Amino acid sequence: MRSATPGPAAADRSDLTARARVRDAAVGLFGRSGFNVSVRAIADAAGVSPGLILHHFGSKQGLREACDDYVLRRIRDYKEQAVRPASADQLLLTMASVEESAPLVGYALQSLLAGGDLARSFIDHFAADAEEWIAEGVRAGTILPSLDEKARARYLTVQGFGALLLDLTLNPPEDPSDFAGAMRGYLDRMGLPSTELFTQGLLTDRSMLDAYLMYVGDPPKA
Incomplete structure (x- = not known):
C-alpha cells in the first residue's frame, strides 16, 4: 500500500502554493490599504499562520521585496504583450479592467506613493x-523631435504618473479596490486637457525656450 504521507515532491508543491497564496494576499492588501498592513492581516487573508509567512519570507520586508519583484515582472509581461505602444494610463486602465491584474495596479500606485526601489524601477x-x-x-514624422529625447521621455513618464497620483489623492474612489473605476475617472477628468496640450501645444512661440537655453551651461544643440 502507498503511504498516506506525501512525498518530497508533493510537499514542495504545497510549499510553493502556500508561498504564492501569501504573496497574492499581500499584493491585494498592500494595494488597497498601503504598506502598514500587519503580517497577521496578511496571514488571515491567505489562510495561513503568521509563522508560515516568516518561514517563507523571513520578515515583512522580505515579503514586500518578493511582492515588488513579482509585480514589476508581471507589469513588464503586460507591456511586452501589448500589440501597440501604450502610455502608462492606457496600460494601467487595461490592467485594472482585468480582475486578475487589478491588484497589481493598486500595488504599483501604492509603491509610487511610498517611493523605494520598486518605484524607481517602475x-x-x-x-x-x-x-x-x-x-x-x-x-515616422508623427512626433516632433526633442533637443534631449531621453530627458523628454522621462519627463513625460514622471509627469504622467505624478498627475495620476495627485488626481487620485484629490478624488479617491469610493471603493478602494475599484482600480478600473478610479482610472476611468482620472481619464474623464484629464483626457481632454492632456490631449489638447499634446496635439495643439500651449505657447504660440519658442521665446521661453530660447531664454532658457541662454542660461543653461552647454545646452543641447537644436
Missing part, C-alpha cells in the same frame, strides 16, 4: 519604453 522601465515608442514616432 519609472525607469516606463521611461525607457516611452523613449522607444517616441523615437518611432519621430522617425
